[in-house]
Amino acid sequence: MAKIVAVTACPTGIAHTYMAAESLKVGAEKLGHEIKVETMGSAGSENKLTDEDIAQADIVIIAADTNVNTERFAGKPIYMTSTGIAIKDGVAVINEALKKATVTMEKEVAKIEEMKAQRSAQRSGVYKHLMTGVSYIIPVVVAGGLCIALSFAFGIHAAEQEGSLAAALMRIGGGAAFALMVPVLAGYIAYSIADRPGLTPGLIGGMLANQIGAGFLGGILAGFIAGYITLGLKKSIKLPKSLEGLMPVLVLPLLSSLATGLLMIYVIGTPVKGIMDWLTVSLNNMSTANAAILGLILGAMMAVDMGGPVNKAAYAFAVGLLGSNTFEPMAAVMAAGMTPPLGIALATFIAKNKFTKEEREAGKAAAILGVSFITEGAIPFAAADPLRVIPSIIAGSAVTGALSMFFRCTLRAPHGGFFVLPIPNAVGNLGFYIIAIIAGTLVTAALVSALKPRKQ
Amino acid sequence: MNIKDLLSEGRILLDLTADAKEDVWKALANKMYEDGIVADVEAYLRDVTEREKQGTTGVGFGVAIPHAKSEAVKAAGLAMARTTQGIDVASLDGTKADIFFLIAAPKDADKVYLQALSKLARLLMHENFRESLRNAKSPRDVLGVIEKQEEQMS
Numbered sequence: 244m245a246k247i248v249a250v251t252a253c254p255t256g257i258a259h260t261y262m263a264a265e266s267l268k269v270g271a272e273k274l275g276h277e278i279k280v281e282t283m284g285s286a287g288s289e290n291k292l293t294d295e296d297i298a299q300a301d302i303v304i305i306a307a308d309t310n311v312n313t314e315r316f317a318g319k320p321i322y323m324t325s326t327g328i329a330i331k332d333g334v335a336v337i338n339e340a341l342k343k344a345t346v347t348m349e350k351e352v353a354k355i356e357e358m359k360a361q362r363s364a365q366r367s368g369v370y371k372h373l374m375t376g377v378s379y380i381i382p383v384v385v386a387g388g389l390c391i392a393l394s395f396a397f398g399i400h401a402a403e404q405e406g407s408l409a410a411a412l413m414r415i416g417g418g419a420a421f422a423l424m425v426p427v428l429a430g431y432i433a434y435s436i437a438d439r440p441g442l443t444p445g446l447i448g449g450m451l452a453n454q455i456g457a458g459f460l461g462g463i464l465a466g467f468i469a470g471y472i473t474l475g476l477k478k479s480i481k482l483p484k485s486l487e488g489l490m491p492v493l494v495l496p497l498l499s500s501l502a503t504g505l506l507m508i509y510v511i512g513t514p515v516k517g518i519m520d521w522l523t524v525s526l527n528n529m530s531t532a533n534a535a536i537l538g539l540i541l542g543a544m545m546a547v548d549m550g551g552p553v554n555k556a557a558y559a560f561a562v563g564l565l566g567s568n569t570f571e572p573m574a575a576v577m578a579a580g581m582t583p584p585l586g587i588a589l590a591t592f593i594a595k596n597k598f599t600k601e602e603r604e605a606g607k608a609a610a611i612l613g614v615s616f617i618t619e620g621a622i623p624f625a626a627a628d629p630l631r632v633i634p635s636i637i638a639g640s641a642v643t644g645a646l647s648m649f650f651r652c653t654l655r656a657p658h659g660g661f662f663v664l665p666i667p668n669a670v671g672n673l674g675f676y677i678i679a680i681i682a683g684t685l686v687t688a689a690l691v692s693a694l695k696p697r698k699q
Numbered sequence: 700m701n702i703k704d705l706l707s708e709g710r711i712l713l714d715l716t717a718d719a720k721e722d723v724w725k726a727l728a729n730k731m732y733e734d735g736i737v738a739d740v741e742a743y744l745r746d747v748t749e750r751e752k753q754g755t756t757g758v759g760f761g762v763a764i765p766h767a768k769s770e771a772v773k774a775a776g777l778a779m780a781r782t783t784q785g786i787d788v789a790s791l792d793g794t795k796a797d798i799f800f801l802i803a804a805p806k807d808a809d810k811v812y813l814q815a816l817s818k819l820a821r822l823l824m825h826e827n828f829r830e831s832l833r834n835a836k837s838p839r840d841v842l843g844v845i846e847k848q849e850e851q852m853s
Contacts, residue, residue: 258758261817265824284817327791330759330824 245276245341248292249304250311252283253326260284263306263326270333278337283311298627302344304329304336314358318605318623320344321354346601351608355619359550362619369467370552375435376428376466377559381657383427384565387420388655389666396667424566425462426450432466437473440491444469444499448507455512458519459563464511469503523567534571534648541572542579542644542683546636549583550619562657570653574670577616577654578680579644581661583636584613584620585680586687594692602627616660628695635690643683650675700814702822703845705777710734711838712780720788720796721748724765727778727801736776736803743771743803757790762823766802768812775804775811779841781832798832822848 249267253259264280271278281292294315297303303321305311306329313321322340329336366374394402394412401409429449433441448465455461476498482490529537544557558580561572591598591606598606605623612620625632653671656663663669670676710730717723721744728744731737746767750756757763778801785795800819804812822828822845831844 255754257813257816258756258764258820261820262758262824265821269824282817285813331792333824 245301246299247271247276247278247302247304247337247340248296248300249278249280249306250283250292251280251326251329252307252309252311254309255285257285259308259326259330263329266330266333267304267306267336268333270335270337273334274337276337276341283307302340304340304344306336312361313354314361314622315626317354317358317626318346318602320346320601346604348604348607348611351605351623352611355608355612355617355622358622359617359619362550370555372432372435372467372470373463373559374555376430376432376463377555377562379431380424380428380562383420383423384562385656385658387416387424388565388657389663389669390416390420392416392655392666392668421566422453425453425459428459428563429462429466429469432463433470433473436467436470437477440477440495440499441470441473443496444473444503447500448503451504451507451512452515455507455516456519457507457512457515458523458567460519460522461507461512461515462566463563464515465503465507468506468511469499472502473499519567523564523569526564526569526572531649531651534651535645537572538575538579538644538646538648539641540644541575542640542642542647543637545576545579545618545644546583546621546640547633549621549625549636550617554580554618558657565655565657570655570671571648571651573657574652574654574676575644575647577658577660578647578652578676579640579683580618581613581616581680582639582643582683582687583618584609585684586613586636586639587621587624587632587691588613589684589688590691590695593688594695597692597695597697599698614661616658624691631694632691635687635694638690639683639685639687641683642686643679646679646682647676650679652676652679700811700818701846701849702777702815702818703842703849705775705815706779706842706845707734708838708842710776710778711841712778713835713838713841715780715782716784717780717782717786720763720765720786720799723780723782723786723799724801727780727799728803730778731776731801731803734776736774737769737771738773739771741771743767743769746771747801755789755791757788757794757796758820758823759790759792759794760823760829761785761790761794761796762798762800762829763788763790763796764800764802764816764819764823766804766812766816768804768806768808770806772803772805775802775808775815777802777815781835798829818849821852825852 251260251263260282264282267280279296282289303316303319305323306326308326322344324336390412394409397409402413426446426449430442430446433445445466448469449462452461452465541557544553547553557576561576564572588606588610591603609620621636650672655669728737728740732740737743746769747765750767756765780799782797785797788796802815828848835841835844
């Protein structure tokens with residue numbers, strides 16, 4: 244006898260939702276399985292599945308014609324079908340689900356990717372706007388950072404030779420890409436807030452932040468100011484119908500850019516430049532002990548919510564500092580973001596008897612996600628056993644972050660996982676960087692293996 | 700809420716002869732008018748038609764559950780018909796319908812409306828229940844069948 248949980252949902256949320264639910268119930272009864280079905284109808288969710296129901300279930304069936312969030316079923320074998328098929332033959336669906344709902348490495352990786360997309364779609368407010376901006380600068384910074392790294396491959400002063408390839412690479416990366424970073428960040432924060440009209444004042448405000456020396460903090464402020472000013476102008480200015488065409492091409496860009504620009508130059512720029520200078524000077528002149536403490540904190544933040552807001556705050560901080568030529572926090576943050584899934588994957592390998600067959604398969608997926616710097620790969624394990632897993636991954640990431648900072652490792656690209664390591668000069672102090680990652684992975688693996696109870 | 704309580708013997712039409720689903724709706728709406736559930740048959744049927752346009756209420760297994768919330772309804776109620784031959788209701792599984800449940804609800808009676816619809820949908824998924832409805836000899840029999848199934852499922 245299997246324990247099954249199911250969710251049914253249809254766009255109108257009435258008849259089919261309940262018919263599918265009943266059909267699955269009847270089918271399960273006939274086959275002698277235990278089932279609990281949550282109906283996501285227009286009256287809201289009924290017969291809601293509890294965390295305990297989900298934890299005890301062998302498989303999850305989702306019979307839906309709309310998008311059902313699968314985050315709470317992370318790590319469980321899921322079988323997806325439509326309400327129509329479930330209504331037609333509940334017995335067949337349950338038999339099929341028991342046969343096919345398995346955890347495989349590929350499915351697990353796909354599920355995490357989907358979950359990441361759902362998570363980012365659910366972001367809202369200030370956090371969403373900031374993350375939109377960050378998501379747009381990541382590729383800019385990857386391209387720029389790696390071009391600079393490649394330029395150094397010709398020798399650390401090779402770029403000073405005018406007309407050389409090294410100089411060209413430096414110009415692409417440092418001169419162009421990195422110069423765009425803060426404007427693009429500000430531009431897309433404003434774009435996220437005010438839609439298209441936000442882009443112009445955001446880009447201009449970000450450029451000013453760059454010129455003033457207010458760095459990424461200035462850029463973030465410029466983006467929010469530009470966005471909300473544009474939004475306010477859009478709502479408050481009412482032009483006669485015949486002149487409405489002037490709003491997007493003349494009125495909004497001029498007024499919003501003027502307001503944002505003047506605020507940046509006369510009010511915000513200078514104090515933020517002060518903060519930015521203080522930040523970079525203190526980061527660059529930090530004692531080894533303080534650097535290790537910062538790494539410890541950033542590392543722990545990367546693990547605590549595995550891709551959630553705390554993780555993204557640490558990440559955005561490190562990415563922003565790349566624009567001010569500060570590369571240590573980026574190294575610590577990426578390393579610490581890799582160890583949670585890596586450590587768990589290692590645990591499923593060394594302590595086989597403490598994991599189910601499904602979990603060991605999911606462990607392989609976690610390894611792949613870990614080397615790609617997708618911290619979310621740890622979520623299925625953390626969701627199933629938060630009290631043991633989350634402290635273990637925080638400890639591992641904190642160790643890795645601290646060691647990476649302690650060894651003064653640097654990283655010029657904000658993403659890429661293991662795949663940036665072979666690129667010459669992308670990572671500074673490569674040997675010790677790898678040691679830092681291995682150390683955190685071992686700590687997490689050891690803790691998870693020790694804390695997990697044996698499976699029968 | 701019980702389906703049985705929303706029905707009455709007088710609103711169960713067995714062996715109704717009809718060519719189109721609209722004929723069945725009309726016959727049932729008239730019964731609801733007689734019982735004071737529907738105030739204006741024409742207006743109510745317009746809302747039923749409107750709802751049907753959004754998607755068929757032929758739920759399959761030979762069953763249709765036309766329904767509408769309407770200004771023309773005074774109190775929530777239900778009527779049922781069994782037709783002598785299957786009628787095309789554009790049902791999802793391609794079957795023709797011979798069992799009709801018409802649901803009427805006032806505009807603001809969201810809760811009872813959704814409950815009635817979901818409860819019916821659940822009931823109809825049981826094969827023996829559908830079988831018993833088709834074999835029922837009288838309106839009283841039908842109410843008995845519904846009562847029994849509702850008890851089993853509660």
